[in-house]
Amino acid sequence: MTAVYNNNTADASAEVAVTISIDGADVIVPEGATVLDACNAAGVDTPTLCYAENLTAVNACRLCVVEMDGSRTLIPSCSRPAEDGMVIKTDSERVRHSRKMVLEFLGSGVDLSQADELGTWSEFYGADADRYGPAPARINEPVKIQDDLYIRDYDKCVLCYKCVEACGDDAQHTFAISVSGRGFDARISTEFDITLPDSACVYCGNCVAVCPTNALQFKTEFDLRTVGEWRPEEHEVTTTVCSYCGVGCNLEMHVQDNTIVKVTSPNDHDVTSGHLCIKGRFGWQYVQPTIERGPTT
Amino acid sequence: MADLKFTDDQASAEESAAIDAVIGDERATVHEHPRVIRGGTKRRHRMRHLLLPALHALQTESGWISPGGLNYICEQLQVPPAEAFGVASFYELFKVDQAPGHDEAVTHVCVDGPCRAGSAQVIAGIKAGGGHVHESPCLGQCERPTAVFVQGRRGPNVVKADAPNVLAQHGEPALRLLHRVGVVDPESLDSYRSHGGYAALDAAIAAGPDAVIASLTESGLSGRGGAAFPTGIKWRGVRDADGDTKHIVANCDESEPGTFKDRIVMESDPFALVEAMTIAAVTTGAENGWIYVRGEYPLATARVQNAIDLARSAGLLGDDVAHSGQRFDIEVRRGAGAYICGEETALFNSLEGFRGEPRNKPPYPTTHGLFNQPTAINNPETLLNVLPIVLEGAASYRSVGTESSPGTRLFCLSGDVGNPGLYEFAFGVTLGEVLERAGGVEGELQAVLLGGAAGTFVDSTSLDMALTLEDTRAAGTTLGSGVVMVFNQNADMTDTCTRIAEFFRNESCGQCVPCRVGAVRQHEMLVELRTGGPAMPDDRRQLHDDMARAMADSSICGLGHTACSAVASALTLGLIGTSQ
Amino acid sequence: MVGLATVLGAGGGTSSYKEIEETDVILLWGSNAREAHPIFFHHLLKGLDNGATMYAVDPRRTSSARFADLWLGIEVGSDxxxxxxxxxxxxxxDLHDKAFVAHSTRNFAELKAAVEPYTLERGAELTGVPADAIREMAHAYATAEKAQILWTLGITEHHNAVDNVLALCNLALLTGHVGRWGSGLVPLRGQNNVQGGGDMGALPDKFPGFQNVNDPDAIAKFEAAWGTKLNPEPGIHLTLMFEAMERSEIKAVYVIGENPADSEADINHARAMLASLDLLVVQDIFLTRTAEMADVVFPASIAWAESNGTVTSSERRVQRVRAAVTPPGEARDDIQILFDLAALMGVDWGQANPEQLWDELRSLSPMHAGMSWERLEAAGGLQWPCPSLDHPGSPFLHAWLWADDLDGREPAPFSAVVHQGPKEELTDEFPLRLTTGRALDSYNTGVQSGGFNSPIRYGDALDMNPADARALSIVDGEVVQVSSPRGSVEMAVRFQPDIPEGLTFTTFHFPELVDANVLTSDAWDKRSGTAEFKAASIRVDRLVGAAHG
Structure with a gap:
C-alpha cells in the first residue's frame, strides 16, 4: 500500500507567510489572512460591526476601513486579504474621519443604546450624531413580538447583514430572512413581511446570536430589560455540552440569580462555530430551578 | 439549498404559464419517480439566474409580484421565498404590493435633468386621462424630453419616440463609432454586412487573440464606462485567467442621468455590439455572452435580440463562430430599474438572480466575475471602438485624440442647447466647441453637468477645457459616461441639486453605511437648503464636506464615491448655497 | 455499535465532523440529521457548498433528503x-478497490457470493427504487475520491439492525472509503453521551474502554483496581430485561435517567412488566411516567447543567460538562446518589469528585489515558483514542487499514447478510406501513423539549400520502383511529405529498396526547437490543360518526 494520508487534514501544505506593514511595524501573517488579522496580530484594536469570525465578511458597515498606500479609497480591513508589501495605516486622519462619519451616520438614524462597543468607539472618534438637523430620517417602527423566543426591534437595526448570513449559507441554510427593499428603506424581512411563525424560520436563534446591536433579542432578555431586571454585569457564564443529541455542541449558559437568561455557543468552538439549533438555544426552560419538575404526564 | 417553506398562496394558471415560458423545461427539483427525486445545491445554483426573467414574466402577467406567483417561481427554481422577495423588492419595475391600478399599464415619466421641467405637466395629463403614472429617474431619452416609458401589462413595453435616430453629425466622414447610425437598417444582417459589418470579426479570427490584444493595448483604448481601465489589459487578464468557463458581458444598463448613447447604438447599430462581443469571445476564449440591457429600453432590447437571432442563423454565433472553431452565444437579460446595476459587480449579482448589490473588489471580474468566473465586462461604447482598431490597426486609431486619450468619444448633449443628441468627437475637443457644434447654448450659460449625476458641474470658465481624460482629471472633473448637460441662467440649481441628491437617496442600494445613510443626509440637507436657503450656513457646508469625504473614501462602490460630487461642485462654484 | 465493532474492532464513528466538509460523496442513510442533528448538518451543508454530492436513502423525503442531489425512497426495512x-x-x-480489498479485508469471496443474487433488477424490486437510481449511487460512491456513509436510527431501529450496519460496512470496505481523511462510517448519536455511556462500560458485556467482561486480563486489572471480585458473565440489555421480567427472572429494576414506560416499543406490554416488579427504583430529573410507577424515586440533578463531568460525542470527542445552576430541592448529582447508596450499604466511597473518577478511568482505559482533565479543559475536548499525554487525539479511526502491516491486525471482514424485511408484514387487516421519527424542535418523549414554547411545533400527527388518505375519505387534519396489532390511538392526519403511497409516519414527542408507541412493533435485534420502532403495520379508520369528507 502506498497511499499516504495525513491524520489531521487533507491539505496540510506548508503555509506561505506574507509580510505587511501596519502603522510602520512589519507583521507576518499566513497567506489568506486578512488585513484585520494582521491588525490584530500587530495589537492594533480595530472597530468592527458587520464582521464576525464565524461569518463571511460582507464589509457593509465600512467601520474597519484602513488606509493603504497606492489605493485611491480606504479599504475594508475585514475582507481584504493581506498581500506581501502592503503598507497600511490604521490611524491616519482619513481613517479616523471615515470611522467617525460611519459612527455618526449610524447614530443619526439608529438606536445604538444597546450596542456597547459602538458607544465606546463613537466617543473615541468624537462622533457627533446630533449634527444632522432636528429630525433626520430614521426607521421608527414598533418592536415586533410574534412568539415567545425572540423579538425584532428595527429601530436598532444597522443592516449589517449578519442575521441574513447566519440564517443563510454561512450557517443555517434556512434563508427565512433576506434584505428587502433598497437604500435607506432596505429592511431585513421575510417574504412580504409575513410573520416569523408563518415563515421558514426554524428558530435556531443564530440570527439573534450574531446581532451586534440587540435589534434581535431573546425574549428572556427583552422581558427582563422591560422590567429593569437585566443585569449583565452579574451574569455568570458557564460552558457545558448540550444534551439534545450526540453532536456535542458547547453551550454557554448565561445565569443571573441562579436562573438561565440566555444561551450562546462559543464562536471558536469548531463543532458549532457559535451556531445552535432550536433545542440547544431554547430548550433549557425545564432546567430552570424556579420551575417545579413535576409529573411529566 | 434551503429549508423551503411556502405560504398557501397559489399562482394562477396564467401566472404559472408565463413563468414556465421563460424558465424552460429544466427544474431545480425533478420528480423522476414516486421514490426518486433529483435536486441538490448544484442544480439550484445553476438555475438561479432565471429568477430575474421569471420575475419579469410575473410582473408583466399580473402587474405585480403576487405571493402565489412568487411561490411558484421559488418552487420551480428552489429559491427561498424571502430571498426572491428581497430580489424583487430591489427593483423599481417590480411591484411587491397590490397598488391601485397595478393591473394596468404604468407610464413612467422622467423627472430628471432636462425632463424635469416638463414632467409635472405630462404627469398631470396622464392622470387626467385616468392613466397610472410613476415618477421615474432618468429614462435615457434626454435628447427628447419629456421622456416616458410605458410598462405594459400583458402587452409590450414601449418608449415614446420609436422613430429612427437621426444624428446631427449624419454623414460626417470623421465618425468612427456612429457612422452606421441612421444609415444602416438595424434589423438586417445583410444591411450591416453591406456597411462593413463582420469584416472586423474575420480580421480578428485571422489575426489571432494575441495580435488582437496587442493591437488593443497599443491603441490605448480604455473603458468608456467611467473607470477608464485599459481594455487590452482587461482582455489579456481574461484570456490568461484559469477556468474553462468564461464570459463576455456587455454592460448596457445605461442609467447615469443624462446618458443615452448605449440606447441609440443598440437601437440603430445593434449588430456592431454583437460583432464586437464576438471578437471579445474569440480573443479571450469565452463561450458565454450576456447583454444586460436596462429594463426601460424595450426597443433596444428587441433590436439586440433580433441581431443575435440573425447572427446565430448565419453561423456568426453558436457552436462554431464564423468557422473559428469556437463556441459563443449571447443571452439578453433585462434589468428592472436599478441605477446601481450599472456597476459591474452589481450587474453580475443582478444577472445571477441576487440583489443588485456591488461586491467588494478585489477580486476583480477578470478572474472572479459573472458566476465567479473569468469575465470581460465592457460598456457598448468601448466595444464599438474594438471594430476600427481591429480593422485599421492601432496606429490609425491613434491618429486622432491625444497621446493619453487616443481616439474618439461619444457625448450625450442635453438640456439648454440648440440641438441635443448624441455626438462623436475626437478626444481633445474643447467644451466650448462641443456646445457650439450642438447648436450653442440657449440663453446664457449658467453651468454644465459633465459626467452625469455622478459627475461635476463646471461653469463658463471651463469652456476652453479640452475634453480628455487627463485634462478633466486635472480640472477635478470627469467625462464619466459622456454626459454634457447644459443649464442656462433660468435653471433653478438648488432644485436641480436637490433632485440629484434625491436620485442618489433613491438609488443607493443600501448595502454600505456611508452611502445608505450619507445619501439620505445629503438629500435632507438640500431640502433644508431649498426651503430655508439660499445661503448654506458654514456648519452645514462643513458637514457636507465631511460626508462627501467619508463617502468617497469608504463606500463600497462608485455610486457612494461620487454621490456627493455634483452637489459639492455646485457649492464650490457658488451655483447653490450662496446668499445671492 | 455492535456492527462497527464486529468489523473494525471499535464501536465508534470513524470520522470527524470536519471531514464531511471536505468529502466528495455523502450517503445519508436512514438519518434525518437536519432535524435530529442540526449542527452536524451544518458541517454537511458546508460539504455540499464545497461541491459534495449527496444521496439520501430514506423511506421519507425528509427535510434532510430535500438537500440531496438524489433521494432514494426505499421501502421501509429494505436497507x-x-x-x-x-x-x-x-x-x-469492477469499481471496487481491488488493492485495498486484497490487502486490508477478508471474506471477499463470501461477500461476492452473498450479494450475487442482488442484481439491479432484484434490488429495484425489493427496495421500490428504480435500478437507474441505485446504479447511479453505487457508481458515485465507488468512484469518489472521498466518501462517507452516515446513518442514524433508520438503520438501527430495526429487528435486523446489526445486519444493516454490516451491509453498510461492506460498502466502505469494498471501496476503501474508511480509515482515511474524508472517508468513513459515521453513526450519529441521539444523546450527548450515548457514545460516552458505551465508552464507560454501560454495556452488558464491556468494561470501560470497550474491554470485555469475560477477558481474564481485563478482569484481573479491574478487580485489582476496584478491590472486589467481578462477575465474568456478560449481562443482558434492556430488551432482554423486559423478557426476563416477563419470566419473573428479574424482580427489581433500578432505572437511571430513562423513561421506558413512555419510550419502549409496544408500550402497553412494557408498562405491564414494570408494574409487575417487586421493586422499581427510578433516579431521574423528572417525575416521569416510569417514576410515577416506582416504589422509590431519587431526584437527580441535571447532568449537563447542574453537575460536572464529561460526555463523549458522535465524533468520539470527550468534552467537559459543567454545573451552570444549582439544582432545586433535594436533587443530587447522579454520582453522589450512587455514593450515598454505597454508604448506606456500608461502603464508604467518600465524596464524589468527577476529576478523581476520571483519573481512575484513565488508569484503566488505555484509549482515554492521555486525556487529562486539564487537557480536556483547555483543548475544547479530545477525540479517542488518546493513549498518552502527548497524543493529539484521533480525528479518524482505522488508519491501520492502510498500513503495510495493518499494524499487526487481522484484515477487516466482509459480512454476508441477507435481506429480511420488517418483522411485521403488511396484511389485509393492517395494510399500511408506519415508521417513526423526530421533529426539529422536540426530543424523544418530550419531557425536556416540552418545557419551551416552540412556534413551529405541530404535535404528533400521522403523515399520509394524500392519495392514501383520500382513498379512505379522510381530509387533511382529520382525527382518525390508528391501529396496529398491539393497540389503537386517535391522532390527526397530516397530508404529506412527498411520502410514498402506503407509508405513514409519526413522531412520538407528546405521549400524553398521542401514545404513538402503543402502535410500534416489539420485534428487536438480539445482538444490539434495539427494537423495530421504524416498521409497524397499521390500519387507519375514520372515527365513528365522522362526517363524510
Missing amino acids: VALANTVAREIIAA
Whole structure:
C-alpha cells in the first residue's frame, strides 16, 4: 500500500507567510489572512460591526476601513486579504474621519443604546450624531413580538447583514430572512413581511446570536430589560455540552440569580462555530430551578 | 439549498404559464419517480439566474409580484421565498404590493435633468386621462424630453419616440463609432454586412487573440464606462485567467442621468455590439455572452435580440463562430430599474438572480466575475471602438485624440442647447466647441453637468477645457459616461441639486453605511437648503464636506464615491448655497 | 455499535465532523440529521457548498433528503437489499478497490457470493427504487475520491439492525472509503453521551474502554483496581430485561435517567412488566411516567447543567460538562446518589469528585489515558483514542487499514447478510406501513423539549400520502383511529405529498396526547437490543360518526 494520508487534514501544505506593514511595524501573517488579522496580530484594536469570525465578511458597515498606500479609497480591513508589501495605516486622519462619519451616520438614524462597543468607539472618534438637523430620517417602527423566543426591534437595526448570513449559507441554510427593499428603506424581512411563525424560520436563534446591536433579542432578555431586571454585569457564564443529541455542541449558559437568561455557543468552538439549533438555544426552560419538575404526564 | 417553506398562496394558471415560458423545461427539483427525486445545491445554483426573467414574466402577467406567483417561481427554481422577495423588492419595475391600478399599464415619466421641467405637466395629463403614472429617474431619452416609458401589462413595453435616430453629425466622414447610425437598417444582417459589418470579426479570427490584444493595448483604448481601465489589459487578464468557463458581458444598463448613447447604438447599430462581443469571445476564449440591457429600453432590447437571432442563423454565433472553431452565444437579460446595476459587480449579482448589490473588489471580474468566473465586462461604447482598431490597426486609431486619450468619444448633449443628441468627437475637443457644434447654448450659460449625476458641474470658465481624460482629471472633473448637460441662467440649481441628491437617496442600494445613510443626509440637507436657503450656513457646508469625504473614501462602490460630487461642485462654484 | 465493532474492532464513528466538509460523496442513510442533528448538518451543508454530492436513502423525503442531489425512497426495512445491490453493482462494474480489498479485508469471496443474487433488477424490486437510481449511487460512491456513509436510527431501529450496519460496512470496505481523511462510517448519536455511556462500560458485556467482561486480563486489572471480585458473565440489555421480567427472572429494576414506560416499543406490554416488579427504583430529573410507577424515586440533578463531568460525542470527542445552576430541592448529582447508596450499604466511597473518577478511568482505559482533565479543559475536548499525554487525539479511526502491516491486525471482514424485511408484514387487516421519527424542535418523549414554547411545533400527527388518505375519505387534519396489532390511538392526519403511497409516519414527542408507541412493533435485534420502532403495520379508520369528507 502506498497511499499516504495525513491524520489531521487533507491539505496540510506548508503555509506561505506574507509580510505587511501596519502603522510602520512589519507583521507576518499566513497567506489568506486578512488585513484585520494582521491588525490584530500587530495589537492594533480595530472597530468592527458587520464582521464576525464565524461569518463571511460582507464589509457593509465600512467601520474597519484602513488606509493603504497606492489605493485611491480606504479599504475594508475585514475582507481584504493581506498581500506581501502592503503598507497600511490604521490611524491616519482619513481613517479616523471615515470611522467617525460611519459612527455618526449610524447614530443619526439608529438606536445604538444597546450596542456597547459602538458607544465606546463613537466617543473615541468624537462622533457627533446630533449634527444632522432636528429630525433626520430614521426607521421608527414598533418592536415586533410574534412568539415567545425572540423579538425584532428595527429601530436598532444597522443592516449589517449578519442575521441574513447566519440564517443563510454561512450557517443555517434556512434563508427565512433576506434584505428587502433598497437604500435607506432596505429592511431585513421575510417574504412580504409575513410573520416569523408563518415563515421558514426554524428558530435556531443564530440570527439573534450574531446581532451586534440587540435589534434581535431573546425574549428572556427583552422581558427582563422591560422590567429593569437585566443585569449583565452579574451574569455568570458557564460552558457545558448540550444534551439534545450526540453532536456535542458547547453551550454557554448565561445565569443571573441562579436562573438561565440566555444561551450562546462559543464562536471558536469548531463543532458549532457559535451556531445552535432550536433545542440547544431554547430548550433549557425545564432546567430552570424556579420551575417545579413535576409529573411529566 | 434551503429549508423551503411556502405560504398557501397559489399562482394562477396564467401566472404559472408565463413563468414556465421563460424558465424552460429544466427544474431545480425533478420528480423522476414516486421514490426518486433529483435536486441538490448544484442544480439550484445553476438555475438561479432565471429568477430575474421569471420575475419579469410575473410582473408583466399580473402587474405585480403576487405571493402565489412568487411561490411558484421559488418552487420551480428552489429559491427561498424571502430571498426572491428581497430580489424583487430591489427593483423599481417590480411591484411587491397590490397598488391601485397595478393591473394596468404604468407610464413612467422622467423627472430628471432636462425632463424635469416638463414632467409635472405630462404627469398631470396622464392622470387626467385616468392613466397610472410613476415618477421615474432618468429614462435615457434626454435628447427628447419629456421622456416616458410605458410598462405594459400583458402587452409590450414601449418608449415614446420609436422613430429612427437621426444624428446631427449624419454623414460626417470623421465618425468612427456612429457612422452606421441612421444609415444602416438595424434589423438586417445583410444591411450591416453591406456597411462593413463582420469584416472586423474575420480580421480578428485571422489575426489571432494575441495580435488582437496587442493591437488593443497599443491603441490605448480604455473603458468608456467611467473607470477608464485599459481594455487590452482587461482582455489579456481574461484570456490568461484559469477556468474553462468564461464570459463576455456587455454592460448596457445605461442609467447615469443624462446618458443615452448605449440606447441609440443598440437601437440603430445593434449588430456592431454583437460583432464586437464576438471578437471579445474569440480573443479571450469565452463561450458565454450576456447583454444586460436596462429594463426601460424595450426597443433596444428587441433590436439586440433580433441581431443575435440573425447572427446565430448565419453561423456568426453558436457552436462554431464564423468557422473559428469556437463556441459563443449571447443571452439578453433585462434589468428592472436599478441605477446601481450599472456597476459591474452589481450587474453580475443582478444577472445571477441576487440583489443588485456591488461586491467588494478585489477580486476583480477578470478572474472572479459573472458566476465567479473569468469575465470581460465592457460598456457598448468601448466595444464599438474594438471594430476600427481591429480593422485599421492601432496606429490609425491613434491618429486622432491625444497621446493619453487616443481616439474618439461619444457625448450625450442635453438640456439648454440648440440641438441635443448624441455626438462623436475626437478626444481633445474643447467644451466650448462641443456646445457650439450642438447648436450653442440657449440663453446664457449658467453651468454644465459633465459626467452625469455622478459627475461635476463646471461653469463658463471651463469652456476652453479640452475634453480628455487627463485634462478633466486635472480640472477635478470627469467625462464619466459622456454626459454634457447644459443649464442656462433660468435653471433653478438648488432644485436641480436637490433632485440629484434625491436620485442618489433613491438609488443607493443600501448595502454600505456611508452611502445608505450619507445619501439620505445629503438629500435632507438640500431640502433644508431649498426651503430655508439660499445661503448654506458654514456648519452645514462643513458637514457636507465631511460626508462627501467619508463617502468617497469608504463606500463600497462608485455610486457612494461620487454621490456627493455634483452637489459639492455646485457649492464650490457658488451655483447653490450662496446668499445671492 | 455492535456492527462497527464486529468489523473494525471499535464501536465508534470513524470520522470527524470536519471531514464531511471536505468529502466528495455523502450517503445519508436512514438519518434525518437536519432535524435530529442540526449542527452536524451544518458541517454537511458546508460539504455540499464545497461541491459534495449527496444521496439520501430514506423511506421519507425528509427535510434532510430535500438537500440531496438524489433521494432514494426505499421501502421501509429494505436497507440490506439496497446495500447488497450497491455492493453487487460495484463488483459487477469492477469499481471496487481491488488493492485495498486484497490487502486490508477478508471474506471477499463470501461477500461476492452473498450479494450475487442482488442484481439491479432484484434490488429495484425489493427496495421500490428504480435500478437507474441505485446504479447511479453505487457508481458515485465507488468512484469518489472521498466518501462517507452516515446513518442514524433508520438503520438501527430495526429487528435486523446489526445486519444493516454490516451491509453498510461492506460498502466502505469494498471501496476503501474508511480509515482515511474524508472517508468513513459515521453513526450519529441521539444523546450527548450515548457514545460516552458505551465508552464507560454501560454495556452488558464491556468494561470501560470497550474491554470485555469475560477477558481474564481485563478482569484481573479491574478487580485489582476496584478491590472486589467481578462477575465474568456478560449481562443482558434492556430488551432482554423486559423478557426476563416477563419470566419473573428479574424482580427489581433500578432505572437511571430513562423513561421506558413512555419510550419502549409496544408500550402497553412494557408498562405491564414494570408494574409487575417487586421493586422499581427510578433516579431521574423528572417525575416521569416510569417514576410515577416506582416504589422509590431519587431526584437527580441535571447532568449537563447542574453537575460536572464529561460526555463523549458522535465524533468520539470527550468534552467537559459543567454545573451552570444549582439544582432545586433535594436533587443530587447522579454520582453522589450512587455514593450515598454505597454508604448506606456500608461502603464508604467518600465524596464524589468527577476529576478523581476520571483519573481512575484513565488508569484503566488505555484509549482515554492521555486525556487529562486539564487537557480536556483547555483543548475544547479530545477525540479517542488518546493513549498518552502527548497524543493529539484521533480525528479518524482505522488508519491501520492502510498500513503495510495493518499494524499487526487481522484484515477487516466482509459480512454476508441477507435481506429480511420488517418483522411485521403488511396484511389485509393492517395494510399500511408506519415508521417513526423526530421533529426539529422536540426530543424523544418530550419531557425536556416540552418545557419551551416552540412556534413551529405541530404535535404528533400521522403523515399520509394524500392519495392514501383520500382513498379512505379522510381530509387533511382529520382525527382518525390508528391501529396496529398491539393497540389503537386517535391522532390527526397530516397530508404529506412527498411520502410514498402506503407509508405513514409519526413522531412520538407528546405521549400524553398521542401514545404513538402503543402502535410500534416489539420485534428487536438480539445482538444490539434495539427494537423495530421504524416498521409497524397499521390500519387507519375514520372515527365513528365522522362526517363524510
